[in-house]
Amino acid sequence: MKPSVVTIEPNGHFCSDCGVRGSAVCSSLDAAELREFEHLGRRVHFSSGETVFSEEDITTSFYNVLDGVMRLYKLLPDGRRQIVGFALPGDFLGMNLSGRHNFSADAIGAVTVCQFAKAPFGRFIEDRPQLLRRINELAIRELSQARDHMVLLGRRSADEKVAAFLLGWRERLLALKGPSDTVPLPMSRQDIADYLGLTIETVSRTFTKLERHGAIEIIHGGISLLDPARVEALAAA
Amino acid sequence: MKPSVVTIEPNGHFCSDCGVRGSAVCSSLDAAELREFEHLGRRVHFSSGETVFSEEDITTSFYNVLDGVMRLYKLLPDGRRQIVGFALPGDFLGMNLSGRHNFSADAIGAVTVCQFAKAPFGRFIEDRPQLLRRINELAIRELSQARDHMVLLGRRSADEKVAAFLLGWRERLLALKGPSDTVPLPMSRQDIADYLGLTIETVSRTFTKLERHGAIEIIHGGISLLDPARVEALAAA
DNA sequence: GGCCAAAATTGATCTGGGTCAATCGCATTT
DNA sequence: AAATGCGATTGACCCAGATCAATTTTGGCC
Numbered sequence: 001m002k003p004s005v006v007t008i009e010p011n012g013h014f015c016s017d018c019g020v021r022g023s024a025v026c027s028s029l030d031a032a033e034l035r036e037f038e039h040l041g042r043r044v045h046f047s048s049g050e051t052v053f054s055e056e057d058i059t060t061s062f063y064n065v066l067d068g069v070m071r072l073y074k075l076l077p078d079g080r081r082q083i084v085g086f087a088l089p090g091d092f093l094g095m096n097l098s099g100r101h102n103f104s105a106d107a108i109g110a111v112t113v114c115q116f117a118k119a120p121f122g123r124f125i126e127d128r129p130q131l132l133r134r135i136n137e138l139a140i141r142e143l144s145q146a147r148d149h150m151v152l153l154g155r156r157s158a159d160e161k162v163a164a165f166l167l168g169w170r171e172r173l174l175a176l177k178g179p180s181d182t183v184p185l186p187m188s189r190q191d192i193a194d195y196l197g198l199t200i201e202t203v204s205r206t207f208t209k210l211e212r213h214g215a216i217e218i219i220h221g222g223i224s225l226l227d228p229a230r231v232e233a234l235a236a237a
Numbered sequence: 238m239k240p241s242v243v244t245i246e247p248n249g250h251f252c253s254d255c256g257v258r259g260s261a262v263c264s265s266l267d268a269a270e271l272r273e274f275e276h277l278g279r280r281v282h283f284s285s286g287e288t289v290f291s292e293e294d295i296t297t298s299f300y301n302v303l304d305g306v307m308r309l310y311k312l313l314p315d316g317r318r319q320i321v322g323f324a325l326p327g328d329f330l331g332m333n334l335s336g337r338h339n340f341s342a343d344a345i346g347a348v349t350v351c352q353f354a355k356a357p358f359g360r361f362i363e364d365r366p367q368l369l370r371r372i373n374e375l376a377i378r379e380l381s382q383a384r385d386h387m388v389l390l391g392r393r394s395a396d397e398k399v400a401a402f403l404l405g406w407r408e409r410l411l412a413l414k415g416p417s418d419t420v421p422l423p424m425s426r427q428d429i430a431d432y433l434g435l436t437i438e439t440v441s442r443t444f445t446k447l448e449r450h451g452a453i454e455i456i457h458g459g460i461s462l463l464d465p466a467r468v469e470a471l472a473a474a
Numbered sequence: 475g476g477c478c479a480a481a482a483t484t485g486a487t488c489t490g491g492g493t494c495a496a497t498c499g500c501a502t503t504t
Numbered sequence: 505a506a507a508t509g510c511g512a513t514t515g516a517c518c519c520a521g522a523t524c525a526a527t528t529t530t531g532g533c534c
Contacts, residue, residue, distance in 0.1 A: 074384065074385075074387075074388050076388065076392060076393075080392045081392070082387055082391045082392045084384045084387050084388070095380075096377060096381065097378055097381070098381075102381050102384065103384055129369060132366060132369055132370060133369060135373065136369065136372065136373045136376060137334060139376045139377055139380060140333060140334055140376055141334055143332075143380050144333065144334070144335075144339050146380060146383035146384065146387065147311065147321045147339065147383065148339075149387060150311075150319055150383065150386060150387060151311050151319040153387055153390035153434065154431075154434030155313060155317045155318070155319045155434060156313075156317075157490080158490075158491065188511070188512090189511075189512060189513095190511085194391075197390065197391030198491075198492090199491075200513095201491085201493085201512095201513080201514085202490090202491055202492075204512060204513055204514080205514080207512095207513095208513070208514085220500095236314065394520075394521095395520075395521065425481070425482090426481075427481085427482095435521075435522090436521075436522060436523080437481090437482080438482095438483080438521085438522075438523085439520090439521055439522075441482060441483055441484080442521095444483095445483075457530095
């Protein structure tokens with residue numbers, strides 16, 4: 001998907017009533033700082049499938065996800081793809097040492113981000129260690145998730161991968177949408193396969209198997225967890 | 238391997254002539270800060286196979302690797318192991334949000350670390366944003382490595398995994414020991430297998446295959462890269 | 475040097491998940 | 505409502521890498 005026209009809201013928003021105020025990178029700022037911060041970011045909308053940034057791009061901006069879901073992925077030269085994560089509201093993207101994004105990110109469905117130009121954002125952090133500390137926390141949390149995912153990719157069976165994915169995804173949505181056994185899956189089967197190191201066919205077959213066993217029900221745009229305990233047992237935590 | 242008696246040097250060292258002074262977390266400190274910092278850490282030695290900390294342990298210390306190699310790993314309840322990384326001199330271990338180490342670490346061969354009690358170290362960081370920034374850099378670098386490793390685990394063949402491992406390991410040693418086509422491999426075949434998401438047999442066979450093709454020579458305690466270009470081609474970067 | 479245990483290699487066989495190939499089920503478009 | 509087209513499902517078959525099973529090599533240690 002090539003980037004197309006995006007909608008930019010010139011400045012009709014306030015950080016103070018932003019949906020991710022409490023959980024995002026900006027949760028470390030007080031009211032006074034927030035008013036200054038407000039001028040650094042601009043809301044940008046992306047529609048389904050649009051690429052927000054690419055692996056080889058030079059980093060000119062950081063992004064704070066406000067709404068929607070993004071897939072973060074790396075490609076091998078021959079086209080094989082590994083999705084390294086899904087970004088949700090509150091996630092902060094763009095930190096790197098090389099000066100280039102080291103993965104690509106595109107929108108799954110409509111996405112709104114808060115975009116910060118790199119230089120001014122860097123200057124703003126400079127004398128605000130609280131913000132740096134918050135960014136560090138987010139990085140450490142991601143690192144922990146990354147290590148968990150390595151275990152999944154390297155050492156789990158297809159059944160375990162799929163079961164762990166469903167539970168993990170539900171867990172992430174819990175913080176955003178509250179508890180529910182109905183788990184929306186906005187990403188495609190191909191996305192799930194590329195996240196789990198499987199093929200689309202294996203994901204599909206595993207879903208069907210879980211449904212036949214009464215553990216889940218496949219519904220439009222997601223699944224329903226009929227027997228969470230059984231799925232947890234399969235995930236073999 | 239169970240922890241046994243470790244040797245602690247009461248205080249016969251100086252940060253200023255520490256081997257990792259330039260690359261580790263302490264590279265962000267000036268000479269004055271360094272003298273204060275010196276009192277926070279103590280050198281601790283571990284012998285081959287000893288566990289430095291375990292996954293479920295409550296974090297009471299941070300560690301700066303000074304010498305030697307460590308394996309960092311997570312275990313599944315049934316004993317399957319995934320090595321999430323190897324730590325080398327200059328690496329900083331122990332950061333987490335949960336208050337517990339989320340992986341285990343043990344010594345491969347003799348290891349020396351600089352150990353910091355969590356609370357005093359935290360206090361020392363408090364008013365030194367440079368140090369925090371350095372820690373953040375290290376975390377971001379690790380995150381990038383973690384994502385690369387996810388691609389390897391999820392989307393590469395056994396041959397590609399082994400070839401990429403040999404090149405990646407050589408690359409890491411380059412910064413420490415200078416360039417060389419002789420690559421020491423202090424870790425066991427089992428460690429390599431658990432790092433690459435393979436079995437020990439597959440690692441062994443792949444080494445043998447690479448040797449038969451004249452790409453490498455298996456030597457005592459490591460390999461020699463006879464044909465780096467060919468290995469790079471196999472790694473399919 | 476000789477003995478023992480652990481690590482590594484090699485071979486034979488098996489299988490989980492990949493590959494290839496239809497088919498199905500929708501949502502759009504005409 | 506027929507045509508289109510894409511994502512998802514299902515089936516048949518295959519193969520890379522796992523498993524099982526011997527050796528062989530290496531490294532202490534008396």
